[in-house]
Amino acid sequence: MDPSTRKVVIFGRGSWSERRRLADILRLETVGGALLLAAAVVALIWANSPWAASYEAVRAYEVGPAGLHLHLPLGVWAADGLLAIFFFVAGLELKREFVAGDLREPSRAVVPIAAAAGGVLLPALIYTMVNRGDPAALRGWAIPTATDIAFALAVLAVVGRNLPSALRTFLLTLAVVDDLIAIVIIAIVYTQQLLVLPLLAALVPLALFGVLVQRRCRTPWLLVPLAFTTWTLVHSSGVHATVAGVLLAFTVPVRPRNGEPDADDPGLAGHFEHRLRPVSAGFAVPVFALLTAGVTIGGLSGLTTALSSPVAVGITAGLVLGKTIGVLLATVLVARFTAARLDEGLAWTDVLGLAMLAGIGFTVSLLIGELSFGPGTETATQATIAVLAGSVCAAVLAAVVLRFRDRAYRRIAEAEAADADHDGIPDVYAVRDDHVR
Template sequence: MSTPPPSTPKLFSRTTWREWKQVAEILRLETVGGMLLLAGAVVALVWANSPWSESYTAMREFTFGPEALHLNLDLSHWAADGLLAIFFFVVGLELKREFVAGELRDPRRAAVPVAAAVGGVVLPAAIYVVINLGDSSALSGWAIPTATDIAFAVAVLAVVGRFLPSALRMFLLTLAVVDDLIAITIIAVFYTDDLAVGPLLLALAPLAVFTLLVQRRVRSWWLLIPLGLLTWGLVHASGVHATVAGVLLGFAVPALRREGEAVGLAEHFEHRWRPVSAGVAVPIFALFAAGVAFGGWSGLVEALTDPVALGIVAGLVLGKAFGIFGTTYLMGRFTKAELDRDIAWVDVLGLSLLAGIGFTVSLLVGDLAFGTGGDRDELVKIAVLCGSLLAALLATVILRLRNRVYRRIHEEETRDEDRDGIPDVYQEPSPADGAPGRPESP
């Protein structure tokens, strides 16, 4: 009996029903979070450009906290260092789950989104550096245009691309997860100026106890939250950005299910904390971070002609788009993989442009690079807002061109003629490998 020829590898092939259900729930929460994030940013912009702008500045600069613990911070820093630690804790949980039980556990499936994420970081940084080569002080902002704000991107999708195929949505989410990992690594390595080794070593003690408890499946909030706060406080005192503590705590939580557990502990914590992150932490951060006075149309034009602003806008719009698209295309040529029959390269370009929405982490990196309250702080905010808006508009134009195709694919992916709760397409033979689909319980 002759051996059948090997099937051609596919890019953006459909995943399993169980994995898609998990992703759909994450995207639903991120959509709501993205809308709240947008609302926070709009309120900040209107307030900062209103006759009451002084009250906005006074609110941001209101300071409180114990000086002895290095926590006498203004509200904008409490939002960036404190609330965003919750956001990065969820990122850590998501990373752990993806690497252990999700898309990134299979090196073959992870290769394309990982490479695309790296390309989407390297090219924007390179563009920024080239534009600002003549100013050494400006080069510290090289990482500002490298981040993707998944909540903002998904919120845009909810308006203009709600029928986007599931494989493309999973690619965007997986890419954003890897992007977040790169971003937190950049923050920890390149934006730590004065390192105090003592507090950093002390932080290992509560982190170790936290790890031991979660490995034993302890879920008691009155034990875990104080340990998390102590770890966060010590990391903050060490000079390392406190959001790194959130990622480390998230990594410590086990992702695999034990016998008798419906979901892994990482997934359980993610369900509990993602609404807090998306619905509270990130929108409040946006309220404190996005307020910038444009100074009228002439002031906006003048700001955007500055090399720092040009580097950020070009990095977000051009660097992200061509970095992700180009790397994905090269990976397809290198592996001799073909696009899935429902996907076209223009879809990948639209998604790559959408990844140029770099709001939350870009503003955070800008604050770390140039400080709060300076001239370049205002430039960074204007550039991030304008670059993200331009990327969103270009992505909208491209994705809307294919909306009729997306509607057809959406109907196929949601059809459930036998009414068993599982769309029929997830129970049919996979066109990628010719093997029968394996129905999974809802």
């Protein structure tokens, strides 16, 4: 069949090898989402308890060498340092998806890219409309544009055990593209003062790191100092230091020297991802949440006051309404004006529930909130409360919608699990059909 006329299946199965790889990622991200949620709850309880002063003291405690401008509060280390690990893993996943994953085919990439774009543009537009006329508040226009994949997958895990993996895979892919957009926004919009010399100097350790990984070097005592030096110089340049994680990830080769990545040889990117994803999902992101999500609410009246501010209204509406409508509308338009069609057994209700899940913005939204208004400010507190409230609201609405489809998910899962020839591969993947391949 001519690739130009091949129909794209929205939420299609994709390849069996890609599904197995993504299944491993999804399990780790789901666990990470549970840890992330637990860390956020602990932070909120701690910050609103009689021991609130100790929480602020921990977050403000400074460590690091002063001579390198790295004597920083723990809260800054979490946002700039630990999240660099998160963005390094996101960069590896992004490169792998577009180099060796199913998204290397433009026909498969167009749907999640369009959905991610819609899920960024509409929340930003809603926030801008709510806060028009206030230049200071408009700095936070990007806060509701992010999707937290770990948090969203944790919600999916709670909703039911029979969810179609295609929905999880699509949500993961959408979030990967969403992360790329967030990286570009952070690098361009939130760089207040650019120092050219440190940025140019960062190219030296970055290039050395790239040379070593292209030679398939895995030696930590060589790679880690170069990565840290790159991060330090990017941090000194005024560009947000998490961007260094993405730049380092983009230098890592995806394919092994011979052939495509597989279980026996996942390539250097797969090796690093396997080693660092548990660190990112199980430590870096939860610690960031613990040191960021703790805001003093001030009881019901304080919560009402914070959520009624234009900044909070814009963020909440952007996450709950903007993400839902943006992702759903973009997917519908792709299906309407291209050859794409919804996979058999799924309904547009599923797309609606998935679009609602995309409204769970947490990690990157909290980071952009701090970059927009500064940590500890009243507006930053309002933004944090709005991110938490909007994410919880989106999660509850998505769970309600997706729960209605649980029985259909069970039937689809049973059909996909059928393996009559007992070869270890579900029979549905052995079907020689264009939309499956």
